[in-house]
Amino acid sequence: MAVKLGKVEKKAKSYEHVLIIMRHAKAEPFGEHGDRDRPLADKGLKQAKAVGKGLLDLDLVPNRIACSGALRTQQTCARMLKTFGDIPKVDYRQSLYDGGVQAVLDELAQTKDKHRVLMILGHEPTMSIASQWLASPQSDHATLDQLNLGLSTASVAIFGSNEPFSQWKLHEADLLAVITPNDFN
Numbered sequence: 001m002a003v004k005l006g007k008v009e010k011k012a013k014s015y016e017h018v019l020i021i022m023r024h025a026k027a028e029p030f031g032e033h034g035d036r037d038r039p040l041a042d043k044g045l046k047q048a049k050a051v052g053k054g055l056l057d058l059d060l061v062p063n064r065i066a067c068s069g070a071l072r073t074q075q076t077c078a079r080m081l082k083t084f085g086d087i088p089k090v091d092y093r094q095s096l097y098d099g100g101v102q103a104v105l106d107e108l109a110q111t112k113d114k115h116r117v118l119m120i121l122g123h124e125p126t127m128s129i130a131s132q133w134l135a136s137p138q139s140d141h142a143t144l145d146q147l148n149l150g151l152s153t154a155s156v157a158i159f160g161s162n163e164p165f166s167q168w169k170l171h172e173a174d175l176l177a178v179i180t181p182n183d184f185n
Contacts, residue, residue, distance in 0.1 A: 003183045008158065009058045011176045015160030018060060019134070019173065020119040021104070022051070023127045025079070025154040025181075027072040036097065040075045047154035047181040052080030054184030060158070062088045062119035066107040068096035073121050076154070088119070096122040104130035113164040124150050131157040131175070134168065139175035146178040154181045 012018050025044030040048070055061060065088045067077045077090060095103035104120055104127075111118050120127075128150045135144055151157065159173040 008177045019159040021157045023151040024073040025076045048076045048079035052083035063115040065119045067121040069094045108165045111165040135175040
């Protein structure tokens with residue numbers, strides 16, 4: 001089922017705070033340098049560019065990005081920053097590589113109220129599990145079901161709430177969409 005990007009943009013504008021949870025783009029297979037130092041594949045570079053442009057077109061450029069310290073997430077972020085420019089403040093966190101869902105919740109808790117759009121860029125299965133924990137049961141059931149399958153590379157889950165991120169609670173954010181890089185093309 002195709003995502004109606006205009007509808008997502010309209011919904012997102014109706015919230016004071018929008019969270020984008022993203023899985024890194026396609027990486028090279030595990031190699032001699034270990035998992036943490038896996039670089040993006042050529043496909044991943046294209047995915048990251050498409051997502052960056054797509055979020056810009058939706059007027060969802062993050063004010064702040066919390067990014068895992070792994071190479072593939074850093075490269076995903078760097079590729080999107082070429083589109084976003086100097087707008088987002090980026091914090092690189094080892095905890096988003098190995099800290100699980102609690103690391104995602106910690107990022108929400110320490111985000112200042114002034115930030116309207118926050119992106120958390122990390123890994124599976126943490127990104128989809130955190131999304132499941134944040135999503136309100138009133139969210140669209142088909143979209144919730146997508147989270148059960150996990151986030152494919154460079155996919156984003158977009159949430160909205162009128163509460164500042166630091167006050168978000170489990171199962172209270174509205175899941176607006178799950179968007180793949182192909183949906184942006």
